[in-house]
Amino acid sequence: MSTEENNSQETGAEELQPEVLETEQSPLEGETPEVEGDLVQLQTELDVAKDQELRTQAEMQNLRRRAERDVENAHKYALDKFVGELLPVVDNLERAIQAMDDNNDDIKVLSEGIELTLKSFQDVLARFKVEAVDPKGEVFNPEFHQAVSMLEMPDQAPNTVVDVFQKGYTLNGRLVRPAMVVVVKAAPNNTGEG
Secondary structure, three states, X not given: OOHHHXXXXXXXXXXXXXXXXXXXXXXXXXXXXXXXXXXXXHHHXXXXXXXXXXXXXXXXXXXXXXXXXXXHHHHHOOOHHHHHHHHHHHHHHHHHHHHOOOOOHHHXXXXXXHHHHHHHHHHHHHHOOEEEEOOOOOEXXXXXXXXXXXXXOOOOOOOEEEEEEEOEEEEOOEEEEOEEEEEEEOOOOOOOOO
16 A cells, blocks of 8 residues: 555545544434433423322322221220120129118128129229229210219319219220219309399
């Protein structure tokens, strides 16, 4: 190869290189607004997808917690109806004890047997977190008490429970049956002039 051919090839190569560079740069320069638009659109779609994923995860976590709470409540309050059906038995045992005359020796033995039966029954209820609501002397609470009668008693504070007809019961803190009570009502104001 002669020097002249070498020079012409080098010159040709040199001439080709700038064209190649221009060819490589021109498509990028021409598509830059489209690429930037696509990039912005893709970023927006990515942000929306991330937001949806976070919301879905939060919803699943809330659903899981709700299901756990429902299962816990189902275990905790499964005995609710059963306890409600047994409470009249407790009431009847208590009434039987109150009605007995302890002066008679035969009835005294029977009374002691009923008291022991009632005590064992109450122990079983306590073991299963069933608690009696006996509010005599307490302030009336409509969440746990049901007023069946109201009396005027000047020596007692208004809204005080003075008598309990029937005890109430709770299961794990939730009301099974309200206590049926007599409540003191406020004395009427004597503002009339006489």
